[in-house]
Amino acid sequence: MVIHPKIRGFICTNAHPVGCAENVRQQIEYIKSQPKIDGPKRVLVIGASTGYGLASRISAAYGSGAKTLGVCFEKEPTERKTGTAGWYNTAAFHAQAKKDGLYYHSINGDAFSDEIKADTIQRIKDDLGQVDLVVYSLASPKRKDPVTGNVYSSTLKPIGDTYTTKTYDTDKDKVHDITLEPATEDDIAQTIKVMGGEDWERWIEQLHNAGVLADGCQTTAYTYIGKKLTWPIYGHATIGRAKEDLDRAATALRTSYQDINLKAYVSSLKALVTQASSAIPVMPLYISLIYGVMKEEGTHEGCIEQIYRLFTEGLYHDNPQLDEAHRLRMDGFETNEQTQAKIEALWDQVTQENFHELADYEGYHQEFLRLFGFGIEGVDYDADVEPQVAW
Ligand code: NAD
Numbered sequence: 138m139v140i141h142p143k144i145r146g147f148i149c150t151n152a153h154p155v156g157c158a159e160n161v162r163q164q165i166e167y168i169k170s171q172p173k174i175d176g177p178k179r180v181l182v183i184g185a186s187t188g189y190g191l192a193s194r195i196s197a198a199y200g201s202g203a204k205t206l207g208v209c210f211e212k213e214p215t216e217r218k219t220g221t222a223g224w225y226n227t228a229a230f231h232a233q234a235k236k237d238g239l240y241y242h243s244i245n246g247d248a249f250s251d252e253i254k255a256d257t258i259q260r261i262k263d264d265l266g267q268v269d270l271v272v273y274s275l276a277s278p279k280r281k282d283p284v285t286g287n288v289y290s291s292t293l294k295p296i297g298d299t300y301t302t303k304t305y306d307t308d309k310d311k312v313h314d315i316t317l318e319p320a321t322e323d324d325i326a327q328t329i330k331v332m333g334g335e336d337w338e339r340w341i342e343q344l345h346n347a348g349v350l351a352d353g354c355q356t357t358a359y360t361y362i363g364k365k366l367t368w369p370i371y372g373h374a375t376i377g378r379a380k381e382d383l384d385r386a387a388t389a390l391r392t393s394y395q396d397i398n399l400k401a402y403v404s405s406l407k408a409l410v411t412q413a414s415s416a417i418p419v420m421p422l423y424i425s426l427i428y429g430v431m432k433e434e435g436t437h438e439g440c441i442e443q444i445y446r447l448f449t450e451g452l453y454h455d456n457p458q459l460d461e462a463h464r465l466r467m468d469g470f471e472t473n474e475q476t477q478a479k480i481e482a483l484w485d486q487v488t489q490e491n492f493h494e495l496a497d498y499e500g501y502h503q504e505f506l507r508l509f510g511f512g513i514e515g516v517d518y519d520a521d522v523e524p525q526v527a528w
Contacts, residue, residue, distance in 0.1 A: 138524050140219055142511045146308050148270045149509040151218070152486040154526045156510025157225035158329060164192060164441040165233055168199040171445055177270035179351070181257065183208045183248050183340060186223030187508070188411035189359050190274030192440035194230065197270065198339060198447050204265055205241035208257060210277075214524040220413070224508045228526045231382070232490035240264065247321060247518070248275055249336050251283045251343070255333030258347045267351040270452070271344065271359040273337045276413035280331040283339075289330035292375050294320035300369045303487065305422035305496075307415065307505065312489045315418055318377045332379035334358070334386020341390055345397065355400045355452055356390065358383050364477050367485055370419045383461050391463075394460045404444050404451060404465040410504040415457050423480070425525045426487065427471060429497035430479045439504075443467050 143150045180197040184190035185207025197203040209227060214220035220228075227243050234241040240258060246253040260269055281288045294317055301316045320328075328336075337358050344350050360380040363372050371377055383403045390401035408427060414420045430439040437445075451465035453458045461467050470476065487495050508510035 138219070139519060139521055140524070141518060142509060144308060147421070148412070149506070149511070152220060152222040152225055153510035153516065154214075154219070154225045154228070154517075154524060155522055156507075156513045156516045157222050158229035158510075159193070159234065159516055160507060161226050162278060163196070165193045165199050165286065167441050167514050168196055168445060171200065172401075172449075174200035174445075174448045176448055178267045179203060179265045179273065180205045180270045181208070181268045181344075182206070182272045182274065182314040184272075185243065186211050186227045186425065188276070188409075188413060188453070189406060189440050189444060190272060191223075191226055191230070192333050192444040193272040193274060193490065195441065195442045195485075196233060196240050196242070200445065200448060202239070202454075203270075205234075206257065206260060206265065206268070207245060208253060209245060210247060210425070211245055212360030214526065216525065218524065219524045220227050225510060225526060227325050228528050230526050239434070240355065242290060242319070245451050247281070249277075249280045249283065251253050254340060254343045257306075258344060258349055259261060261344075261514040262347070267349050267354075268344070268422070269351040269354050271341065271350070271354065271356040273356065274523065275336070276411070278330060280336065282330065283359070286345040289327040291328040291331035292320060292324045293370065293378065294318065294324055294326065295369050295374045296320050296378070301443050302369065302419055302420050303365055303422055304482070305425060305492070307421050307502070312487060314420065314494045315348070317418060325375050328375040329379045332376060335382075337383065338386050338389060341394065341399070341401075345394055350394070350397055350399065353400070355402070357402045357404045357447075357452060360464070361408060362472070363408065364472050366481060367408070369425055371418065376417075376486055384464070387463065397480045402452070402463065402465050403517035404447055407438065407462075407468045407471040409440055409443070410439070410501060410508065412508060415505060422487070422496070423484075424478050424503040425496035426483050427476075428500040429495070430476060430483070431470060432500065434476065436476075438470070441516065453517050475478075
């Protein structure tokens with residue numbers, strides 16, 4: 138099959154197996170090129186196939202030689218349809234880990250369900266005994282509550298008033314105004330159900346009850362805090378409320394599992410192009426602007442660089458810096474006042490006419506394509522490739 142990108146709105150509906158493998162290889166090479174991490178040895182990553190979760194898996198495996206167990210929700214390829222990028226990334230990670238003599242196993246299914254939690258626990262018992270790091274990196278539009286069977290949907294809406302702002306339509310390459318209607322109380326409650334801390338706590342509770350969390354185990358969930366420009370649609374919006382619930386959950390986890398000295402952190406990461414962030418109105422425009430500014434400042438980082446720093450400066454640092462809410466902050470290069478002032482100035486000026494000049498459109502677009510294994514140097518996109526890649 139010859140595979141070219143099929144883009145629909147903010148998503149690409151296919152993926153390139155060779156390109157995805159190259160993406161994974163480059164992340165592994167980055168970690169290998171860095172000083173070793175005195176870090177975890179047995180790691181569970183929930184949401185391990187793309188974005189920040191994949192980078193966490195690679196950092197643990199290649200930075201500190203960890204055995205990694207990943208959970209994800211990806212579509213297997215068929216004869217006629219490619220698999221999802223996360224499928225190919227996982228296949229590529231497995232192939233590379235096998236070659237390098239590293240333990241790997243991945244479980245594909247709904248991480249919100251108790252069945253997948255039970256399968257994961259069994260696998261830890263069989264293969265690892267216990268784990269010493271649990272990374273919670275899910276981004277999902279829906280969650281089925283395992284107790285009630287109710288399905289909740291997360292929304293990306295402002296809270297309070299209608300909000301009109303600029304956005305960038307990646308599909309049509311257009312900067313335009315959008316008006317977002319405010320969330321109802323039900324929207325807020327449902328978003329907290331999906332993206333808040335309840336499922337993270339449920340995972341830790343079940344892992345702990347099964348005795349598979351090692352003494353001194355660490356766990357982290359990822360958040361985005363951002364600043365003034367993104368607060369109306371993120372920090373102070375429905376998703377921000379869900380992220381505040383992660384802070385509540387982290388405190389509860391630290392209190393409840395003192396018997397094993399569990400260290401639970403919310404880690405705040407920078408805004409990056411991932412499948413999750415592409416879906417958020419405003420974010421593609423904001424990200425294209427920060428890419429330009431941060432590249433100029435020499436502080437641009439991708440998922441792998443952020444997570445390597447999270448491990449070395451945060452989770453596995455003897456004396457990690459915490460903010461007032463006990464969070465690890467890896468977002469300082471983005472959220473500092475000077476950088477934000479430059480972005481705000483650009484934000485005020487940006488229009489359809491000057492967008493390509495003021496923003497790093499190329500950088501954004503290239504990274505978007507890369508998520509799905511496209512636009513990567515050295516990959517022959519006219520070649521016939523086998524879409525059916527097994528794990
Ligand atoms: P992503 O879309 O790249 O990855 C999501 C992962 O979750 C994938 O591995 C996917 O398979 C898995 N997943 C989704 N639903 C699942 C389910 N029901 N069961 C099992 N696995 C499931 O997203 P990302 O951007 O890497 O986001 C990960 C976390 O990082 C999120 O909490 C997000 O809010 C946070 N974060 C993202 C950014 C950003 O700019 N992208 C910034 C800061 C924090």
